[in-house]
Amino acid sequence: MKKTLILSFxxxxxxxxxSLAQNSKSGKIGIGYSGIFTSSTNDFNxxxxxxxxFILEPQFGFQHIDVDDNKGTNWxxxxxxxxxLNDFDVTPYLGGRIKTILLSGGxxxxxxxxxxxxxxxxxxxxxxxxxGAEMRLNxxxxxxxxxxxxxxxxxxIIQSEQVxxxxxxxx
Amino acid sequence: MYRILFMLFLIFTISSCNYDxxxxxxxxxxxxxxxxxxxxxxxxEILKEDPSDWCIGxxxxxxxxxxxxxxxxxxxxxxxxxxxxxxPKSTFLEIYIINTKFQIxxxxxxxxxxxxxxxxxxxxxxxxxxxxxxxxxSEGFSCSGDVWIKGK
Numbered sequence: 001m002k003k004t005l006i007l008s009f010x011x012x013x014x015x016x017x018x019s020l021a022q023n024s025k026s027g028k029i030g031i032g033y034s035g036i037f038t039s040s041t042n043d044f045n046x047x048x049x050x051x052x053x054f055i056l057e058p059q060f061g062f063q064h065i066d067v068d069d070n071k072g073t074n075w076x077x078x079x080x081x082x083x084x085l086n087d088f089d090v091t092p093y094l095g096g097r098i099k100t101i102l103l104s105g106g107x108x109x110x111x112x113x114x115x116x117x118x119x120x121x122x123x124x125x126x127x128x129x130x131x132g133a134e135m136r137l138n139x140x141x142x143x144x145x146x147x148x149x150x151x152x153x154x155x156x157i158i159q160s161e162q163v164x165x166x167x168x169x170x171x
Numbered sequence: 172m173y174r175i176l177f178m179l180f181l182i183f184t185i186s187s188c189n190y191d192x193x194x195x196x197x198x199x200x201x202x203x204x205x206x207x208x209x210x211x212x213x214x215x216e217i218l219k220e221d222p223s224d225w226c227i228g229x230x231x232x233x234x235x236x237x238x239x240x241x242x243x244x245x246x247x248x249x250x251x252x253x254x255x256x257x258x259p260k261s262t263f264l265e266i267y268i269i270n271t272k273f274q275i276x277x278x279x280x281x282x283x284x285x286x287x288x289x290x291x292x293x294x295x296x297x298x299x300x301x302x303x304x305x306x307x308x309s310e311g312f313s314c315s316g317d318v319w320i321k322g323k
Contacts, residue, residue: 157288
């Protein structure tokens with residue numbers, strides 16, 4: 001079910017993005033860091049401006065876990081679809097992100113799903129560098145057996161988080 | 172004289188000796204004896220409230236602590252019930268299920284949790300039909316509520 005959701009979201013975002021016209025920031029490609037340094041939310045993004053007002057952001061992250069008997073590395077894979085509201089030096093945006101968190105340690109594999117509604121802004125310091133902030137409202141569905149990332153089993157969680165983004169544009 | 176003093180010292184030492192029974196919850200913490208339950212249907216709607224149970228407040232808001240009520244309540248053995256709780260800040264949380272003899276039968280949560288609104292499913296497969304008390308304890312907030320596990 002989770003895999004189907006993730007795949008359908010990725011494909012719908014991809015096909016929608018193909019239909020968007022190319023404009024000024026269109027075609028820009030960046031790599032970035034997303035997190036607050038001290039928290040467990042530390043992700044790396046690739047930003048693809050697939051139109052003047054549309055950004056596709058695949059995400060990748062990892063986090064070391066040491067909870068009770070569960071030791072290992074949480075791998076985070078996800079994708080975000082962001083719709084730019086205003087295309088100036090500061091670009092506010094709305095969007096959604098979907099992320100799966102996997103911990104494979106020992107005999108078991110744990111899997112959490114995170115859906116986020118996001119609102120943020122990105123300030124272009126130069127053509128090649130930007131900083132931003134983002135608010136996320138997360139809906140989290142944790143693994144039925146246990147979630148090492150959230151320390152709870154078979155639960156749904158609604159929580160907010162704030163992160164900063166730093167991006168370097170290659171193109 | 173020395174014998175009396177020694178005996179008094181011995182009695183004092185024994186009486187002040189503090190030992191823990193890890194599988195028993197402190198009866199004074201257990202609160203009042205179970206008088207009833209809050210009846211809740213499968214959608215979470217309260218049908219009949221026991222005022223001594225749960226800490227719902229006005230709502231499940233992330234700005235407040237809240238706990239429960241469990242739903243459905245009563246629940247048939249083998250099915251799961253859900254509890255909701257909210258934490259206004261990251262906190263170390265303990266949630267236990269205790270039977271009427273103050274024995275901890277299940278540890279549901281015993282860890283540091285982030286702020287948020289939680290909805291947690293609890294399976295009753297391993298529980299003997301009876302009334303149980305759920306104990307919620309975090310830094311600065313504690314609450315309890317009763318759940319009736321009915322036989323099939």
